[in-house]
Amino acid sequence: MEIAILLFDGVTALDAVGPYEVLGMLPEAHVRLVATERGAKRTRSGSLALIADHTLTEVPRPDIVVVPGGPGEEGLRNDPEVLGWLRAAHRTSRWTTSVCTGSLTLAAAGILDGVEATTHWASTEELASLGVKTRDERVVVRGKVITAAGVSAGIDMALRLAQLEAGDDVAMAIQLILEYDPQPPFDAGSPGKAPPHVLEMVQSRRRARSPRSPG
Amino acid sequence: MEIAILLFDGVTALDAVGPYEVLGMLPEAHVRLVATERGAKRTRSGSLALIADHTLTEVPRPDIVVVPGGPGEEGLRNDPEVLGWLRAAHRTSRWTTSVCTGSLTLAAAGILDGVEATTHWASTEELASLGVKTRDERVVVRGKVITAAGVSAGIDMALRLAQLEAGDDVAMAIQLILEYDPQPPFDAGSPGKAPPHVLEMVQSRRRARSPRSPG
Numbered sequence: 178m179e180i181a182i183l184l185f186d187g188v189t190a191l192d193a194v195g196p197y198e199v200l201g202m203l204p205e206a207h208v209r210l211v212a213t214e215r216g217a218k219r220t221r222s223g224s225l226a227l228i229a230d231h232t233l234t235e236v237p238r239p240d241i242v243v244v245p246g247g248p249g250e251e252g253l254r255n256d257p258e259v260l261g262w263l264r265a266a267h268r269t270s271r272w273t274t275s276v277c278t279g280s281l282t283l284a285a286a287g288i289l290d291g292v293e294a295t296t297h298w299a300s301t302e303e304l305a306s307l308g309v310k311t312r313d314e315r316v317v318v319r320g321k322v323i324t325a326a327g328v329s330a331g332i333d334m335a336l337r338l339a340q341l342e343a344g345d346d347v348a349m350a351i352q353l354i355l356e357y358d359p360q361p362p363f364d365a366g367s368p369g370k371a372p373p374h375v376l377e378m379v380q381s382r383r384r385a386r387s388p389r390s391p392g
Numbered sequence: 393m394e395i396a397i398l399l400f401d402g403v404t405a406l407d408a409v410g411p412y413e414v415l416g417m418l419p420e421a422h423v424r425l426v427a428t429e430r431g432a433k434r435t436r437s438g439s440l441a442l443i444a445d446h447t448l449t450e451v452p453r454p455d456i457v458v459v460p461g462g463p464g465e466e467g468l469r470n471d472p473e474v475l476g477w478l479r480a481a482h483r484t485s486r487w488t489t490s491v492c493t494g495s496l497t498l499a500a501a502g503i504l505d506g507v508e509a510t511t512h513w514a515s516t517e518e519l520a521s522l523g524v525k526t527r528d529e530r531v532v533v534r535g536k537v538i539t540a541a542g543v544s545a546g547i548d549m550a551l552r553l554a555q556l557e558a559g560d561d562v563a564m565a566i567q568l569i570l571e572y573d574p575q576p577p578f579d580a581g582s583p584g585k586a587p588p589h590v591l592e593m594v595q596s597r598r599r600a601r602s603p604r605s606p607g
Contacts, residue, residue, distance in 0.1 A: 189413070190409045190412060190413060191409050191410065191412075191413045191570065194405045194406050194409040194440070195406065197405060197406075197439075197440055198404070198405060198406045198543065201436075201437045201439065207439070208437065208439040208440070209439065210439060210440055217432075217443055221416075222416045222423065224412075224416065224422070224423040224424065224425060224445070225409070225412055225423070225425055225442060225443070226442070226443040226445075227440060227441070227442060227443075228432055228440070228441040228442075228443065230439070230441075277571075297571060298571060315573065315575045316575070326571050326573075327569075327570065327571030328413065328569075328570040328571055328572070329547065329570050329571055329572040329573075329574070330571055330573075332544065332574075332576070333574065333575050333576055333577070336576050336577050336578070337577050340577055340578075345578070346589070346590055346593065348577065348578065349578050349580035349586055349587065349590045350586075350590050350593055350594050352576055352578055352580045352581045352586075353580055353581060353582070353583070353586045353590060353591065353594050354542075354543075354594055355406065355542065355543040355544050355581070356492075356512060356513060356541050356542025356543055356544060356545055356581055356582060357543070357544040357574075357576055357581040358530065358541075358544075358545075358579075358581030358582040358585065359544070359547075359548065359572075359574035359576070359581070360530045360531070360548050361547070361548055361551050361567055361572055361574070362548070362551050362552050362555050362563065363551070363555075363560070363563065363564045363567055364573075365564035365567045365568055366567050366568060366570070366571055366572040366573030366574070367568070367571060367573040368568070370573065371564055371565075371567075371568045372564065374561070375561055375564045375565050375568060376568065378561065378565055379565050379568050379569055
């Protein structure tokens, strides 16, 4: 079971690391951190780097593909090597997945043509503008394509994938090992649940930073 | 606001990356990934490496200290340089925190003397054996010491810390940006919630691997 997680400069660390922790516990899992070039990839804020040990060409036919999002996603979406690798990998993959704005990259590769998908709540319009029918759900499974909402949703996506691939007991065992029994101090994790003034605060900061800057 | 996250070979990636994502969004946050030596630290399963950009001596007085756990935690606990740095940093920190088995390292440094704490559910007895009064809670706040339960609990811990440090609105905004609206497919994330046969499966595998291998 070969699992390829795509890294790039400007990746959001948790987008990649949530699925990494969950999927790495699947039976016979071999996780490969892949990128167009080997080496350190700086995450969103720049102070943490994750290392890609493999080039894309070294991992041409992974069983599971994970495409995280992050501010660097726009670079991915415009990189023919990445899109070509994704299209080829998707032809033979068991599962092709994304977290957060990674679904924009899947869309650019044509993988979401006719496939409903989700993304970070702040990027829903942008995903729709790429011709994708969007769903306001945390995890969307359509055939072998699984997309997740923003950042932390990659953990839920990967548990769902673990369930589909290895069954309920294995997925529950992984959840137990990661002690994933969420108890956030607030119930403010989606636009419909956060207080309106908090939503407005986040949206105005995003507008100030960049009108189209993804999660 | 300088935030030091301790890395080491055998760290569990999500223990470090959960707090990294949350705390990195605090106003004026400067996150430093620190280790006894600079460079790549391999995480639990070995296929992902995180880079420490700073040595411990370069970051002597962080405002927030985060000690993640993982199988490599036993090395930390026996490293006089790490324990000395922790003791010194704790004297001037605003917050000293741990995730998962990171609390065992705090205990070894004497920081949990007379301070109630939590840890990964499978390491509770080991923490108690170090003389710590353990609490079966996901996040335990005692003065400026905050300890979290296993792996994913670091996200909840960091949101709680964000609330204490920067107020409700900032903490809720961070939760919203990370779209932390958990919807795992099962409610099996703690020993009391997982089906007994799943708990037994996880415990027997842990016993087979190592009688004292931490989360």
